[in-house]
Every structure is written in C-alpha cells, then in structure tokens.
Amino acid sequence: MASRGPDETRRLFGRRRRAARRHTVVRVLLASAVVAVLLAGAWVVAFSSLLAADDVEITGTDQLTKTEVEATADVPIGRPLARIDLDAIEERVRSLPLVESVEASRSWPGTVRLRVTERTAVAWAEIDGEIRGIDRFGASFRRFDEPPALTQIRVDTRDPRDRQQAFEGLGAVVATLSSSAPDLLAAIAYGEAQTQDSLTFELADGRSIRWGSAEDSARKIEVVSALLGSVDAAEYDVSAPEQPTTRE
CATH class of the missing domain: 3.10.20.310 (membrane protein fhac)
Known part of the structure; x- marks a missing residue:
C-alpha cells in the first residue's frame, strides 16, 4: 500500500480539524438552545x-x-x-x-x-359555663347550645398544663373507645381526670374504671371488657393492664 505524501497528509488532517470544529460548533449550539429553552421554561413557570x-x-x-x-x-x-x-x-x-x-x-x-x-367532637365538657365540643386531641373547638349525644368529660384542675393534658388523654381514650368498643363507651356516664395519668370513667350503673394514662388503651379495653363480664366489683383498675385489680 502506497504511503501518503506530505501534501495529502496535511489535507487529511485539515479535513479532520474542520470536521471536529463543526462538531464542536454544533454541540455548542445545541447546548445553548437547550439552556435557552430551560431558561424560557423557568421564566414561564416562575414569573409569567x-x-x-x-x-x-x-x-x-x-x-x-x-x-x-x-x-x-x-x-x-x-x-x-x-x-x-x-x-x-x-x-x-x-x-x-x-x-x-x-x-x-x-x-x-x-x-x-x-x-x-x-375537627370532630368525640366528647363534651362544660368550660367556663359553656358546653364545648372536645376532639380526639383534647382541643375545645366549638360551642353547643345543649349537651350533645356524646360522652361527657370533666377535668378538675386549675393548672393549665395539667388541664390540657387531662383533656388530651380523655379525648384520646374516648376516640379509641368510639372506634373499637362502642358498647363499652355507651355504658360510660362520664370520664374525669386531674392529670394525664389519672383518667377515670364512671359507668351508668355506678361502677368505675381507673384507666390511668391514655397509653396502651387497646390492651386496656380488652382487659376491662373481660373483667366487666366476669368479675362483680365496684372498681376496675386497668392502669397497669398486665396486672389489673378490682375493688368491692
């Protein structure tokens, strides 16, 4: 195979350089077009x-x-x-x-x-002479003209922090009872507390349930439901559901 002469080699290298420059120009133009489109799109979205x-x-x-x-x-x-x-x-x-x-x-x-x-009222309480709806988070958010067909809750403390936490605990338990144990909720006359750890529910028949805090309410419902149906007592304490107690 014959070798290329110097002139032919220079022409070949020249063609390659020109092709590379054209490719570079094309890439730059394409990149510029893409940037322009992106900038235009950003302007339309953010400012137009x-x-x-x-x-x-x-x-x-x-x-x-x-x-x-x-x-x-x-x-x-x-x-x-x-x-x-x-x-x-x-x-x-x-x-x-x-x-x-x-x-x-x-x-x-x-x-x-x-x-x-x-917000949805799960209970009601008398606060400053008004009948107020209480939601599952213990928030007092609306006024009723008369007691609604909901569970009454009572909080007897003047400490603002204890008061709010007691409402939160009672609201949480009543909401849980409403969804998982409506029959038990229907048997409750009212719930009361002074702190978040002293929740108590009085039944319409005079019996009471010491609930403790709102924690582990699902388990407490299971335990107290079984006790109410099998043990005759005046008070049922499920504040520690693994070790429940009763009192005559």
Whole structure:
C-alpha cells in the first residue's frame, strides 16, 4: 500500500480539524438552545402570568364554609403558582378553630388545592359555663347550645398544663373507645381526670374504671371488657393492664 505524501497528509488532517470544529460548533449550539429553552421554561413557570394562580379549590369542609376557608387562606391570586408559599397558606388555615389539619398543593396550570380535615367532637365538657365540643386531641373547638349525644368529660384542675393534658388523654381514650368498643363507651356516664395519668370513667350503673394514662388503651379495653363480664366489683383498675385489680 502506497504511503501518503506530505501534501495529502496535511489535507487529511485539515479535513479532520474542520470536521471536529463543526462538531464542536454544533454541540455548542445545541447546548445553548437547550439552556435557552430551560431558561424560557423557568421564566414561564416562575414569573409569567401564564401559570399564575387563578382559582382555589377546597375540599373536606362541612362545618366551615368554603368562603371562610378561602378568605383565611388568602391565596395570592395572580402570583405564579411556583412562587406561592404553600406552608404559609396551611398555617393560616390551621388558625381556624374548626380545622384539625390542612394540605395545600398546586394543580397546574393555575389552581391551589386545599384539602381540609375538620375537627370532630368525640366528647363534651362544660368550660367556663359553656358546653364545648372536645376532639380526639383534647382541643375545645366549638360551642353547643345543649349537651350533645356524646360522652361527657370533666377535668378538675386549675393548672393549665395539667388541664390540657387531662383533656388530651380523655379525648384520646374516648376516640379509641368510639372506634373499637362502642358498647363499652355507651355504658360510660362520664370520664374525669386531674392529670394525664389519672383518667377515670364512671359507668351508668355506678361502677368505675381507673384507666390511668391514655397509653396502651387497646390492651386496656380488652382487659376491662373481660373483667366487666366476669368479675362483680365496684372498681376496675386497668392502669397497669398486665396486672389489673378490682375493688368491692
């Protein structure tokens, strides 16, 4: 095979250099085009009115009106959806006493969705002369004109911390009873406590259950249900469910 002469070799190298430069130029142009597209897309998403908030969709309300939730949420209509502070919206909506939780999300191209979970009363208590609904977290969140068909709970302490913790414990146990042992709940006349560890339930027939804290309530329900059906006593203590006791 004949070897290339110097001129032919130089021409070959020249063609290769020009092809490499063309490939480089093409790659640079393609990269620039991609960057331009990305920048344009980012501008449209973050700054353009094309993807601005123009609607608020609210679900989960029953006691609250959608108008009330929307006014409290104060969604900045007209602001690009990507730049709306959803955490701030959630915080504002959670300030409503009837709201247990809320989840805010974006729905492109222009909707802010609010999924609200309202508080539900599981018990009632007389607080400062008013009949108040108490939820499963012990929150007093609404007023009733008369006692509702729910379990009454009583908290007898002036210490604000003990008072709130006692309401939390009673609310948690009543909610558990409502879902897993409604017959037992129906037999309870009222629940009372002074601290989170002194929960007691008085039955309509005069017997009482010393519950202790709200911890391990599922096990306590099993134990006290068995005792109520097999042991005749005035008081059933399941505060330590592995070692329950009774008193005549």
